Amino acid sequence: MIHITINGKVVQAKDGEMLLTVIRREQIDIPTLCHHEAVEPSGACRLCMVEITKPSWDGWCDYVTSCLYPAEDGLIVNTHAPKVNELRSSILDMFLARHPKSPEIRQLAAEYGVMKTQFEEVVDGDNCILCGICTRICDTMGFKAISMVGRGHGKEVAPPLNMAPAACVGCLSCAKNCPTNYIEYNMKNGGLTIWKKDFEMIACTECGATTITKEFAEYLSVNRDIPFDYFEKCDACHRKELAGTMGRIANWDREARS
Amino acid sequence: MKHNFDNLNLIFDKYPKTQESLIAVLQDIQKEYQYLPCEALEQTSEVLDVPLSKVFSVSTFYNSFSLTAKGDKVIKICTGTACHIRGAKLLQDQLENHLSIKAGETTEDMKFTLEVVACVGACAMAPVVVVGEKYHGSVKVSKVKKLVKAK
Numbered sequence: 001m002i003h004i005t006i007n008g009k010v011v012q013a014k015d016g017e018m019l020l021t022v023i024r025r026e027q028i029d030i031p032t033l034c035h036h037e038a039v040e041p042s043g044a045c046r047l048c049m050v051e052i053t054k055p056s057w058d059g060w061c062d063y064v065t066s067c068l069y070p071a072e073d074g075l076i077v078n079t080h081a082p083k084v085n086e087l088r089s090s091i092l093d094m095f096l097a098r099h100p101k102s103p104e105i106r107q108l109a110a111e112y113g114v115m116k117t118q119f120e121e122v123v124d125g126d127n128c129i130l131c132g133i134c135t136r137i138c139d140t141m142g143f144k145a146i147s148m149v150g151r152g153h154g155k156e157v158a159p160p161l162n163m164a165p166a167a168c169v170g171c172l173s174c175a176k177n178c179p180t181n182y183i184e185y186n187m188k189n190g191g192l193t194i195w196k197k198d199f200e201m202i203a204c205t206e207c208g209a210t211t212i213t214k215e216f217a218e219y220l221s222v223n224r225d226i227p228f229d230y231f232e233k234c235d236a237c238h239r240k241e242l243a244g245t246m247g248r249i250a251n252w253d254r255e256a257r258s
Numbered sequence: 259m260k261h262n263f264d265n266l267n268l269i270f271d272k273y274p275k276t277q278e279s280l281i282a283v284l285q286d287i288q289k290e291y292q293y294l295p296c297e298a299l300e301q302t303s304e305v306l307d308v309p310l311s312k313v314f315s316v317s318t319f320y321n322s323f324s325l326t327a328k329g330d331k332v333i334k335i336c337t338g339t340a341c342h343i344r345g346a347k348l349l350q351d352q353l354e355n356h357l358s359i360k361a362g363e364t365t366e367d368m369k370f371t372l373e374v375v376a377c378v379g380a381c382a383m384a385p386v387v388v389v390g391e392k393y394h395g396s397v398k399v400s401k402v403k404k405l406v407k408a409k
Contacts, residue, residue, distance in 0.1 A: 135311075138311075144309035144311050144312065145309075145311055146311055147309075147311035147312055147314060147315040148315055149314060149315055149318045150318045150319070151318075151319050158314075159311065160299075160310040160311045160313065160314035161296055161299070161310075161314060165310075165311065166310070167309065167310070167311070
């Protein structure tokens with residue numbers, strides 16, 4: 001265990017633990033767009049920037065992305081120093097220029113006082129900030145169906161060969177974790193379409209509500225030992241069943257006591 | 259376009275079947291077919307046990323890889339600073355007119371592909387046009403047609 005100072009408060013941390021993890025544990029709110037605790041940090045969005053210094057640095061300080069900076073003993077961290085706030089607003093200013101239509105970016109920028117970008121707005125741009133959270137999550141899930149394609153201003157997230165990816169099971173982890181809700185999918189008539197691939201959803205045997213895609217259920221039952229029929233009931237019906245089970249247990253208890 | 263993919267196995271046999279071989283294999287495929295055919299990428303992914311998405315990511319990252327079929331001869335017009343100043347744009351216009359294609363495209367008979375590149379490192383001979391493997395220096399607008407006389 002080591003000790004670091006965050007905003008004047010001395011806190012404990014594990015050696016080598018990333019600063020952002022410690023900061024979040026202390027319930028200090030700093031914005032991030034590309035962070036997800038389940039995947040490797042990548043430092044893409046730059047918003048988790050903090051000011052760090054040490055008594056031995058002779059008054060100097062440094063500005064680092066806390067998601068990628070390992071905690072060291074004696075480090076003094078300031079998460080909302082004036083310079084840090086300034087850096088964050090200029091980063092958000094640039095985000096706003098690239099993605100002026102994104103409600104998520106606009107809201108975050110507004111929180112940092114950036115109502116309108118000082119740069120020229122990209123008119124025909126999209127809302128993908130290229131943070132790579134979708135590709136990293138897809139890798140972690142084990143499907144590796146999508147990846148970063150191209151580079152420079154032509155860089156984008158895409159399935160291989162720009163065709164429906166064979167490896168995708170329609171788990172929706174990419175779309176649901178996208179910080180700007182950019183990844184499109186269409187769920188209707190018991191089906192799902194994402195990345196130009198069509199899936200059939202499993203319908204709940206009790207109420208008919210859709211649960212997850214057949215491919216995803218098969219993957220989970222084969223690779224994660226979750227029985228396939230678990231997915232043949234929706235969340236609501238699972239809970240109803242659970243209530244019934246709990247009721248029976250309560251009855252047994254009552255009978256046992258009497 | 260149909261290809262004979264028997265040669266792919268010869269390429270795969272040259273390298274250890276690990277993800278570290280990916281770029282070397284792709285370079286050989288590019289050399290063999292002048293581009294990276296989809297089937298070849300799929301086979302590479304299978305043989306090297308690298309997800310197809312990663313193979314595609316690498317293939318699109320490097321400019322030396324192409325995913326579309328190229329002509330027999332690739333004409334590269336250098337538009338680096340020195341060549342730009344010495345009239346690379348005029349050469350480009352002339353070649354585009356002559357071949358009736360735009361930069362980045364291939365002629366219908368699959369003979370020529372016209373490309374615009376940043377710098378080929380021969381600034382002293384600006385403007386430079388590279389046809390196939392051959393470098394042509396101090397190219398004049400009037401000389402340009404001769405470079406593609408095969409057409």
